[in-house]
Amino acid sequence: MGLMFDEIFREELEKESVFTDASKLLPDYLPEKLPCREEEYRQLVRFFKPLLETRCPQRVLITGKIGVGKTALARRFGQEIERVARKSGMNLDYIHINCRGKRTSYSLLLTIVHRYFPRWPSRGVGEGELLSMLTSHLNNHDVFSIIALDEIDYFVQLSGSDVLYSLTRVSEESGTPGRISLIAISRNRDFLKGLDAPTQGTFLHNVLELNPYTADQLEEILKYRMKEAFKRGRVQEDVIPLIAEISSRSGDARFALELLFRAGMIADEEKSKVVLPEHVRAAKASVLPELRKDAMGDLTLHELLVLLALVRRLKTSNRAYVLTGELEKSYHLVCEELKERPRQHSRMLSYLYRLRDLGFVEVQPTTIHPKGQTQKISLEEVPARELEKEVEKVLESLRKEET
Ligand SMILES: Nc1ncnc2c1ncn2[C@@H]1O[C@H](COP(=O)(O)OP(=O)(O)OP(=O)(O)O)[C@@H](O)[C@H]1O
Ligand SMILES: [Mg+2]
Numbered sequence: 001m002g003l004m005f006d007e008i009f010r011e012e013l014e015k016e017s018v019f020t021d022a023s024k025l026l027p028d029y030l031p032e033k034l035p036c037r038e039e040e041y042r043q044l045v046r047f048f049k050p051l052l053e054t055r056c057p058q059r060v061l062i063t064g065k066i067g068v069g070k071t072a073l074a075r076r077f078g079q080e081i082e083r084v085a086r087k088s089g090m091n092l093d094y095i096h097i098n099c100r101g102k103r104t105s106y107s108l109l110l111t112i113v114h115r116y117f118p119r120w121p122s123r124g125v126g127e128g129e130l131l132s133m134l135t136s137h138l139n140n141h142d143v144f145s146i147i148a149l150d151e152i153d154y155f156v157q158l159s160g161s162d163v164l165y166s167l168t169r170v171s172e173e174s175g176t177p178g179r180i181s182l183i184a185i186s187r188n189r190d191f192l193k194g195l196d197a198p199t200q201g202t203f204l205h206n207v208l209e210l211n212p213y214t215a216d217q218l219e220e221i222l223k224y225r226m227k228e229a230f231k232r233g234r235v236q237e238d239v240i241p242l243i244a245e246i247s248s249r250s251g252d253a254r255f256a257l258e259l260l261f262r263a264g265m266i267a268d269e270e271k272s273k274v275v276l277p278e279h280v281r282a283a284k285a286s287v288l289p290e291l292r293k294d295a296m297g298d299l300t301l302h303e304l305l306v307l308l309a310l311v312r313r314l315k316t317s318n319r320a321y322v323l324t325g326e327l328e329k330s331y332h333l334v335c336e337e338l339k340e341r342p343r344q345h346s347r348m349l350s351y352l353y354r355l356r357d358l359g360f361v362e363v364q365p366t367t368i369h370p371k372g373q374t375q376k377i378s379l380e381e382v383p384a385r386e387l388e389k390e391v392e393k394v395l396e397s398l399r400k401e402e403t
Contacts, residue, residue: 018234018267018275025229025261027254030075035224036217037069040208044077047206048146048181051092052085055144057178059168061192061203062185064210066359067252070185073210074148081146091143099155100298105163106130108155112147131170138179146181153186154298161194168199212251218244221253222260230264235275239263242280259283286386295358296394302343304395306351307360309334310377311388321378323366327352338395352377 023029034041050056062070078094085092095115102108109130113120116137125133138145147167149155156164167182184191184203192200213221222240243263247256262283267275299307309331313322322330328348335342343351356363364376379387 018264020231025257035220037073057181059182059202060206062208065212067254068210093145096148098150100151108163144179148183150185152184153191156191215244215248218256238277239275242277258287303351305334306331308391311384315384321376324374
């Protein structure tokens with residue numbers, strides 16, 4: 001037995017790879033440079049100049065579609081502004097918070113408080129007290145902070161905008177000069193709706209809108225990221241333009257990088273010395289574009305069941321869309337199989353609309369049906385088989401959690 005494992009080790013370690021470091025392509029890695037975003041970076045610096053010069057807190061909104069570099073830009077900027085501020089003797093902290101994992105404004109505030117009081121217990125005091133702990137700490141230690149609320153749209157959708165309201169009000173009420181600047185990061189501006197007009201205004205005053213990347217820009221970005229991750233000469237020259245072309249439809253750099261990563265993996269699996277266009281095509285067939293698999297973690301049980309019903313129906317029918325009635329039948333089958341009680345028609349439709357709003361499905365009215373009310377539901381450009389696997393995985397873990 002021991003020998004066998006030895007062999008596996010040796011074999012795997014000796015295996016030739018096209019990569020020097022594949023992890024450089026993973027979503028969490030923050031690259032040193034962000035080609036094609038210099039102008040936006042400069043704009044961000046301009047927005048925050050008053051903070052550095054006159055300690056006047058700022059509010060900025062960064063918007064743009066999926067994978068356009070909102071998170072990467074903010075995090076890069078955060079690292080740099082901390083450095084610049086400290087050089088000039090200002091205590092400035094950049095705190096980046098992904099709000100998507102947070103269910104309540106309490107847990108969001110707690111994350112901020114933990115930055116300064118790492119051992120603070122997760123219960124005990126109210127929200128107001130958390131806020132005043134935070135402000136007194138900032139005041140007593142002469143600290144300024146920039147809090148980046150990433151994916152704030154997800155949070156507001158679930159928990160409302162109270163926390164934004166508190167964070168924008170906190171310094172005004174404490175009667176001291178504001179020490180908290182905010183960067184709200186969101187795919188769109190809808191989350192602002194719950195705020196009063198003046199507060200909305202302060203965000204809309206400084207908006208940084210990131211446009212989807214063009215094919216040329218994606219090519220430049222991919223070339224830069226390729227150099228970090230691959231051995232020299234291991235990516236055939238047509239590969240990068242091909243990936244850029246495929247992903248320019250959405251302008252999504254994350255999708256482009258995932259394609260490059262997978263193409264490299266497939267090349268390795270096939271023991272190919274170079275990554276070829278063929279590997280890109282194979283990668284494309286196995287990647288879910290546009291929507292992120294982890295976004296599925298936010299779906300409720302029945303939303304997942306509706307999605308699974310849709311995917312299964314699409315697979316068996318071999319058509320591009322299903323009609324509402326067919327979806328409902330399939331949904332009932334799925335519920336039966338998983339021993340869940342199906343919800344009524346109108347509830348099912350509300351799940352469907354949430355799936356549409358989150359970008360999982362497309363819903364179009366149709367006129368061809370005699371009853372007139374029916375709709376065509378489709379998945380745009382998503383390999384149904386991959387999606388099915390993913391939905392099943394999420395469903396399983398969700399159901400495990402519940403029991
Ligand atoms: N200009 C760029 N240069 C190099 N890499 C980039 C650039 N823009 C984006 N990326 C990379 O692409 C991926 C997606 O970027 P990022 O996560 O910042 O997108 P996002 O706009 O925050 O997307 P989402 O709306 O899904 O949160 C990351 O891995 C990031 O490092
Ligand atoms: Mg992001």
